[in-house]
Amino acid sequence: MMTEGGIYDPALAALAIKQASGDLVEAIFLLRAYRTTLPRLAQSTPLDTGNMRIERRISAVYKDLPGGQVLGPTYDYSHRLLDFTLMANGETPLPPRSEQALPEHCPHMFSMMSDEGLAERESDDGSEPTDITREPMGFPASRAARLQQLVRGDEGFLLSLGYSTQRGYGRTHPFAGEIRTGYVSVSVCPEELGFELEIGEMLLTECEMVNGFTHDGESAPHFTRGYGLVFGRAERKAMSMALVDRALQTREHNERITSPAQDEEFVLSHADNVEAAGFVSHLKLPHYVDFQAELELLKRLRQDYQEQQNG
Numbered sequence: 001m002m003t004e005g006g007i008y009d010p011a012l013a014a015l016a017i018k019q020a021s022g023d024l025v026e027a028i029f030l031l032r033a034y035r036t037t038l039p040r041l042a043q044s045t046p047l048d049t050g051n052m053r054i055e056r057r058i059s060a061v062y063k064d065l066p067g068g069q070v071l072g073p074t075y076d077y078s079h080r081l082l083d084f085t086l087m088a089n090g091e092t093p094l095p096p097r098s099e100q101a102l103p104e105h106c107p108h109m110f111s112m113m114s115d116e117g118l119a120e121r122e123s124d125d126g127s128e129p130t131d132i133t134r135e136p137m138g139f140p141a142s143r144a145a146r147l148q149q150l151v152r153g154d155e156g157f158l159l160s161l162g163y164s165t166q167r168g169y170g171r172t173h174p175f176a177g178e179i180r181t182g183y184v185s186v187s188v189c190p191e192e193l194g195f196e197l198e199i200g201e202m203l204l205t206e207c208e209m210v211n212g213f214t215h216d217g218e219s220a221p222h223f224t225r226g227y228g229l230v231f232g233r234a235e236r237k238a239m240s241m242a243l244v245d246r247a248l249q250t251r252e253h254n255e256r257i258t259s260p261a262q263d264e265e266f267v268l269s270h271a272d273n274v275e276a277a278g279f280v281s282h283l284k285l286p287h288y289v290d291f292q293a294e295l296e297l298l299k300r301l302r303q304d305y306q307e308q309q310n311g
Contacts (some may be wrong), residue, residue: 001230004152004273005031006133007038010201010232025154025277032274042188045196048208051105051230054182056233058226059109061175061210067106072181073233108209110225119223121211139265146248146268147241151230153271155237158184161261162243169259170247173212174226181205181233207238211246214253224253 005028012034016027056072071077087129093310114121129144130137132152135293150158165172184204187196209226226246228238247261260266270276 001027001031001032002243003234003237004028004154005035006152007031007035008231025273029274029277042190045187045189046184047184047202047204049180049184049204050108050111052180052182052184052204052206053201054180056181057106057178058175058180059178061177063240064174065109065178066112074235080247104241106180107209110210113175113210113223117220117222119225120219122225137268137270140251141264141268143245143249143252145152146264147229148229149268149271150228150244153241153268154273154276155234155240157271157273158240158244159236161247161267162240164259165243165247165261170262171212172224172226172243172246174246175210176239177210178206179207179238180233195233203232205232205234205238205280207235207240209242210248217235224249 001017001024002008002010003036005013006014007013012031013027016030016034017024020026020030054070054072056065056066056074057070063069102149110119110122113119130142130148132145132148136151141149145202164170166174182204183201185198185201187198189196205228207228209228211224211226213223214222215221225244226242226244226249228241230241244261244267247259248264248267249255250257250262250264255262257263
Protein backbone atom coordinates (compact mmCIF):
# COMPACT_ATOMS: atom_id res chain seq x y z
CA MET A 1 0.00 0.00 0.00
CA MET A 2 2.54 2.59 1.13
CA THR A 3 5.10 1.47 -1.43
CA GLU A 4 2.79 1.72 -4.43
CA GLY A 5 1.15 4.83 -3.01
CA GLY A 6 4.54 6.50 -2.73
CA ILE A 7 4.15 7.72 0.85
CA TYR A 8 5.35 6.28 4.16
CA ASP A 9 2.50 6.69 6.61
CA PRO A 10 0.93 3.54 8.12
CA ALA A 11 -2.00 5.48 9.59
CA LEU A 12 -2.91 7.08 6.26
CA ALA A 13 -2.53 3.74 4.48
CA ALA A 14 -4.96 2.15 6.94
CA LEU A 15 -7.38 5.05 6.48
CA ALA A 16 -7.20 4.71 2.69
CA ILE A 17 -7.95 0.97 2.85
CA LYS A 18 -10.89 1.62 5.16
CA GLN A 19 -12.26 4.42 2.98
CA ALA A 20 -11.89 2.28 -0.15
CA SER A 21 -13.69 -0.65 1.54
CA GLY A 22 -10.70 -2.90 1.01
CA ASP A 23 -10.17 -2.02 -2.67
CA LEU A 24 -6.38 -1.71 -2.62
CA VAL A 25 -6.00 -0.09 -6.04
CA GLU A 26 -8.52 2.59 -5.06
CA ALA A 27 -6.70 3.02 -1.74
CA ILE A 28 -3.40 3.49 -3.56
CA PHE A 29 -5.09 6.09 -5.76
CA LEU A 30 -6.26 7.93 -2.63
CA LEU A 31 -2.74 7.94 -1.18
CA ARG A 32 -1.20 9.24 -4.39
CA ALA A 33 -3.83 11.96 -4.65
CA TYR A 34 -3.09 13.03 -1.08
CA ARG A 35 0.65 12.92 -1.76
CA THR A 36 0.31 15.53 -4.49
CA THR A 37 -1.02 18.03 -1.93
CA LEU A 38 2.06 17.81 0.29
CA PRO A 39 4.85 20.39 -0.01
CA ARG A 40 8.32 19.08 -0.77
CA LEU A 41 10.32 20.52 2.12
CA ALA A 42 13.67 18.77 1.69
CA GLN A 43 15.47 15.85 0.12
CA SER A 44 16.80 13.19 2.43
CA THR A 45 20.31 11.85 2.24
CA PRO A 46 20.70 8.30 0.81
CA LEU A 47 19.46 5.65 3.23
CA ASP A 48 22.09 3.40 4.77
CA THR A 49 20.45 0.00 5.02
CA GLY A 50 23.74 -1.40 6.30
CA ASN A 51 22.90 0.30 9.61
CA MET A 52 19.35 -1.01 9.66
CA ARG A 53 17.91 -1.90 13.06
CA ILE A 54 17.09 -5.39 11.90
CA GLU A 55 13.98 -7.35 12.85
CA ARG A 56 14.34 -10.05 10.20
CA ARG A 57 17.33 -11.16 8.13
CA ILE A 58 17.70 -14.34 6.10
CA SER A 59 19.94 -15.66 3.36
CA ALA A 60 19.46 -18.64 1.05
CA VAL A 61 23.12 -18.76 0.00
CA TYR A 62 25.13 -18.48 3.24
CA LYS A 63 24.11 -20.40 6.34
CA ASP A 64 26.67 -18.69 8.58
CA LEU A 65 26.07 -15.15 7.38
CA PRO A 66 28.32 -12.62 9.16
CA GLY A 67 26.08 -10.73 11.56
CA GLY A 68 23.77 -13.72 11.87
CA GLN A 69 20.35 -14.64 10.58
CA VAL A 70 17.06 -14.09 12.40
CA LEU A 71 13.66 -15.36 11.30
CA GLY A 72 11.77 -12.48 12.86
CA PRO A 73 8.02 -11.92 12.28
CA THR A 74 6.82 -14.01 9.33
CA TYR A 75 3.91 -16.17 8.23
CA ASP A 76 6.24 -18.47 6.27
CA TYR A 77 6.11 -21.26 8.82
CA SER A 78 2.54 -20.89 10.04
CA HIS A 79 -0.41 -23.18 9.29
CA ARG A 80 -2.58 -21.91 6.42
CA LEU A 81 -5.82 -22.65 8.22
CA LEU A 82 -8.68 -20.25 8.87
CA ASP A 83 -9.02 -19.30 12.54
CA PHE A 84 -12.78 -18.93 13.07
CA THR A 85 -12.28 -17.67 16.61
CA LEU A 86 -11.25 -14.34 15.06
CA MET A 87 -14.85 -13.87 13.92
CA ALA A 88 -15.90 -13.96 17.55
CA ASN A 89 -13.33 -11.75 19.24
CA GLY A 90 -12.41 -9.55 16.28
CA GLU A 91 -8.70 -9.66 17.00
CA THR A 92 -6.01 -10.31 14.42
CA PRO A 93 -2.93 -12.20 15.68
CA LEU A 94 0.43 -10.75 14.73
CA PRO A 95 3.40 -12.86 13.66
CA PRO A 96 5.58 -13.72 16.66
CA ARG A 97 8.50 -11.37 17.21
CA SER A 98 11.98 -12.72 17.75
CA GLU A 99 13.85 -11.64 20.84
CA GLN A 100 17.17 -12.27 19.11
CA ALA A 101 19.10 -9.03 18.68
CA LEU A 102 21.43 -8.37 15.76
CA PRO A 103 24.31 -5.91 15.70
CA GLU A 104 23.48 -2.33 14.73
CA HIS A 105 25.72 -2.66 11.68
CA CYS A 106 25.25 -5.75 9.51
CA PRO A 107 27.29 -5.68 6.29
CA HIS A 108 25.46 -6.65 3.14
CA MET A 109 26.12 -10.11 1.78
CA PHE A 110 26.93 -8.64 -1.64
CA SER A 111 29.62 -6.43 -0.08
CA MET A 112 31.44 -9.56 1.04
CA MET A 113 31.08 -11.13 -2.40
CA SER A 114 32.39 -7.94 -4.00
CA ASP A 115 35.41 -7.99 -1.69
CA GLU A 116 36.19 -11.49 -2.97
CA GLY A 117 35.72 -10.44 -6.60
CA LEU A 118 32.68 -12.70 -6.99
CA ALA A 119 30.37 -9.79 -7.84
CA GLU A 120 30.75 -6.28 -9.21
CA ARG A 121 30.66 -3.52 -6.64
CA GLU A 122 27.83 -1.04 -7.08
CA SER A 123 29.15 2.50 -7.52
CA ASP A 124 27.51 5.92 -7.45
CA ASP A 125 28.38 7.98 -10.52
CA GLY A 126 27.24 11.14 -8.79
CA SER A 127 24.50 11.95 -11.29
CA GLU A 128 21.17 13.28 -10.09
CA PRO A 129 18.61 10.45 -10.26
CA THR A 130 15.50 10.98 -12.34
CA ASP A 131 12.31 11.70 -10.39
CA ILE A 132 9.56 9.89 -12.30
CA THR A 133 6.88 11.69 -10.27
CA ARG A 134 8.02 14.98 -11.81
CA GLU A 135 9.49 14.02 -15.17
CA PRO A 136 8.00 11.65 -17.74
CA MET A 137 10.00 8.47 -18.12
CA GLY A 138 11.70 7.95 -21.46
CA PHE A 139 13.15 4.85 -23.06
CA PRO A 140 15.72 3.50 -22.72
CA ALA A 141 15.35 4.31 -19.03
CA SER A 142 18.13 4.66 -16.49
CA ARG A 143 18.34 2.06 -13.77
CA ALA A 144 17.28 4.68 -11.21
CA ALA A 145 14.10 5.35 -13.20
CA ARG A 146 13.49 1.62 -13.65
CA LEU A 147 13.78 0.96 -9.93
CA GLN A 148 11.43 3.83 -9.10
CA GLN A 149 8.81 2.51 -11.49
CA LEU A 150 9.19 -1.02 -10.13
CA VAL A 151 8.73 0.29 -6.57
CA ARG A 152 5.42 1.89 -7.62
CA GLY A 153 4.47 -1.11 -9.76
CA ASP A 154 1.67 -3.50 -8.95
CA GLU A 155 2.85 -6.38 -6.78
CA GLY A 156 0.76 -8.97 -8.62
CA PHE A 157 2.10 -7.85 -11.99
CA LEU A 158 5.71 -7.97 -10.81
CA LEU A 159 5.12 -11.30 -9.07
CA SER A 160 3.84 -12.83 -12.31
CA LEU A 161 6.77 -11.47 -14.31
CA GLY A 162 9.23 -12.67 -11.68
CA TYR A 163 7.59 -16.10 -11.73
CA SER A 164 7.86 -16.18 -15.52
CA THR A 165 11.64 -15.74 -15.31
CA GLN A 166 11.77 -18.95 -13.25
CA ARG A 167 9.83 -20.89 -15.87
CA GLY A 168 12.21 -20.27 -18.75
CA TYR A 169 11.07 -16.84 -19.96
CA GLY A 170 14.26 -14.90 -19.37
CA ARG A 171 15.90 -17.31 -16.96
CA THR A 172 18.35 -15.59 -14.62
CA HIS A 173 18.86 -18.45 -12.11
CA PRO A 174 18.40 -16.48 -8.88
CA PHE A 175 19.22 -17.17 -5.26
CA ALA A 176 17.86 -15.08 -2.40
CA GLY A 177 21.20 -13.63 -1.37
CA GLU A 178 19.83 -11.58 1.49
CA ILE A 179 16.44 -10.35 2.64
CA ARG A 180 16.36 -7.97 5.57
CA THR A 181 13.57 -6.07 7.30
CA GLY A 182 14.06 -3.38 9.88
CA TYR A 183 14.12 0.30 10.73
CA VAL A 184 16.40 2.73 8.90
CA SER A 185 17.01 6.29 10.05
CA VAL A 186 16.15 9.13 7.68
CA SER A 187 18.31 12.26 7.64
CA VAL A 188 18.35 15.57 5.81
CA CYS A 189 21.20 18.00 5.33
CA PRO A 190 19.89 21.59 5.27
CA GLU A 191 22.06 23.87 3.14
CA GLU A 192 21.98 26.60 5.75
CA LEU A 193 23.35 24.23 8.43
CA GLY A 194 25.77 22.09 6.45
CA PHE A 195 25.36 18.99 8.60
CA GLU A 196 22.88 16.10 8.75
CA LEU A 197 19.84 16.01 11.00
CA GLU A 198 18.02 12.76 11.75
CA ILE A 199 14.29 13.36 11.30
CA GLY A 200 12.90 9.88 11.88
CA GLU A 201 13.03 6.28 10.79
CA MET A 202 11.19 4.00 8.38
CA LEU A 203 10.42 0.29 8.36
CA LEU A 204 11.85 -1.14 5.12
CA THR A 205 12.31 -4.51 3.47
CA GLU A 206 15.35 -4.97 1.23
CA CYS A 207 16.13 -7.88 -1.07
CA GLU A 208 19.31 -8.66 -3.00
CA MET A 209 19.11 -11.54 -5.44
CA VAL A 210 22.24 -13.38 -6.51
CA ASN A 211 21.81 -14.19 -10.17
CA GLY A 212 23.63 -16.34 -12.70
CA PHE A 213 27.19 -15.29 -13.42
CA THR A 214 28.25 -13.47 -16.54
CA HIS A 215 31.50 -13.37 -18.48
CA ASP A 216 31.85 -10.56 -20.98
CA GLY A 217 35.50 -11.22 -21.83
CA GLU A 218 36.58 -7.85 -20.41
CA SER A 219 36.43 -8.88 -16.76
CA ALA A 220 36.57 -12.07 -14.73
CA PRO A 221 33.34 -14.09 -14.46
CA HIS A 222 31.16 -12.80 -11.65
CA PHE A 223 27.64 -13.03 -10.27
CA THR A 224 25.03 -10.45 -11.18
CA ARG A 225 22.40 -9.00 -8.88
CA GLY A 226 18.81 -7.84 -8.71
CA TYR A 227 17.64 -5.31 -6.14
CA GLY A 228 14.37 -4.54 -4.39
CA LEU A 229 13.52 -2.05 -1.63
CA VAL A 230 10.00 -1.38 -0.33
CA PHE A 231 8.20 0.18 2.61
CA GLY A 232 7.09 -2.01 5.51
CA ARG A 233 7.14 -5.79 5.67
CA ALA A 234 6.59 -6.72 2.04
CA GLU A 235 9.05 -9.49 1.18
CA ARG A 236 7.07 -10.80 -1.77
CA LYS A 237 7.06 -7.37 -3.42
CA ALA A 238 10.77 -6.82 -2.71
CA MET A 239 11.67 -10.25 -4.12
CA SER A 240 9.51 -9.75 -7.21
CA MET A 241 11.07 -6.35 -7.77
CA ALA A 242 14.59 -7.81 -7.50
CA LEU A 243 13.78 -10.57 -10.00
CA VAL A 244 12.38 -8.13 -12.55
CA ASP A 245 15.20 -5.63 -11.95
CA ARG A 246 17.73 -8.27 -12.97
CA ALA A 247 15.65 -9.38 -15.95
CA LEU A 248 15.66 -5.79 -17.23
CA GLN A 249 19.46 -5.50 -17.14
CA THR A 250 19.81 -6.78 -20.68
CA ARG A 251 21.71 -3.71 -21.92
CA GLU A 252 24.17 -3.79 -19.05
CA HIS A 253 25.05 -7.46 -19.68
CA ASN A 254 24.68 -7.53 -23.48
CA GLU A 255 21.86 -10.09 -23.33
CA ARG A 256 19.22 -10.81 -25.94
CA ILE A 257 15.62 -9.88 -25.12
CA THR A 258 13.69 -13.13 -25.37
CA SER A 259 10.81 -12.73 -22.92
CA PRO A 260 8.27 -10.15 -21.69
CA ALA A 261 10.06 -9.69 -18.35
CA GLN A 262 13.14 -8.45 -20.23
CA ASP A 263 11.23 -5.94 -22.37
CA GLU A 264 11.82 -2.65 -20.59
CA GLU A 265 9.09 -0.66 -22.31
CA PHE A 266 6.52 -3.43 -21.89
CA VAL A 267 7.25 -3.90 -18.18
CA LEU A 268 7.59 -0.27 -17.12
CA SER A 269 4.67 0.98 -19.21
CA HIS A 270 2.23 -1.53 -17.74
CA ALA A 271 3.38 -1.90 -14.11
CA ASP A 272 1.38 0.98 -12.62
CA ASN A 273 -1.92 -0.38 -11.28
CA VAL A 274 -3.53 3.05 -10.85
CA GLU A 275 -2.87 3.94 -14.47
CA ALA A 276 -3.97 0.49 -15.62
CA ALA A 277 -7.16 0.60 -13.54
CA GLY A 278 -7.98 4.05 -14.87
CA PHE A 279 -7.61 3.04 -18.49
CA VAL A 280 -9.60 -0.17 -18.10
CA SER A 281 -12.30 1.63 -16.09
CA HIS A 282 -12.76 4.24 -18.79
CA LEU A 283 -14.42 1.52 -20.87
CA LYS A 284 -17.47 1.98 -18.62
CA LEU A 285 -17.93 5.54 -19.93
CA PRO A 286 -20.29 6.19 -22.87
CA HIS A 287 -18.81 5.21 -26.23
CA TYR A 288 -22.00 5.65 -28.23
CA VAL A 289 -20.44 7.47 -31.19
CA ASP A 290 -17.52 5.06 -31.51
CA PHE A 291 -19.78 2.04 -31.35
CA GLN A 292 -22.28 3.47 -33.86
CA ALA A 293 -19.43 4.10 -36.31
CA GLU A 294 -18.25 0.49 -36.04
CA LEU A 295 -21.83 -0.76 -36.22
CA GLU A 296 -22.46 1.14 -39.47
CA LEU A 297 -19.19 -0.14 -40.93
CA LEU A 298 -20.10 -3.73 -40.02
CA LYS A 299 -23.54 -3.36 -41.64
CA ARG A 300 -21.98 -2.08 -44.88
CA LEU A 301 -19.47 -4.93 -44.91
CA ARG A 302 -22.24 -7.48 -44.34
CA GLN A 303 -24.28 -5.90 -47.17
CA ASP A 304 -21.30 -6.08 -49.54
CA TYR A 305 -20.76 -9.71 -48.55
CA GLN A 306 -24.39 -10.62 -49.25
CA GLU A 307 -24.24 -8.93 -52.65
CA GLN A 308 -21.12 -10.90 -53.55
CA GLN A 309 -22.75 -14.16 -52.47
CA ASN A 310 -25.84 -13.42 -54.55
CA GLY A 311 -23.71 -12.82 -57.61
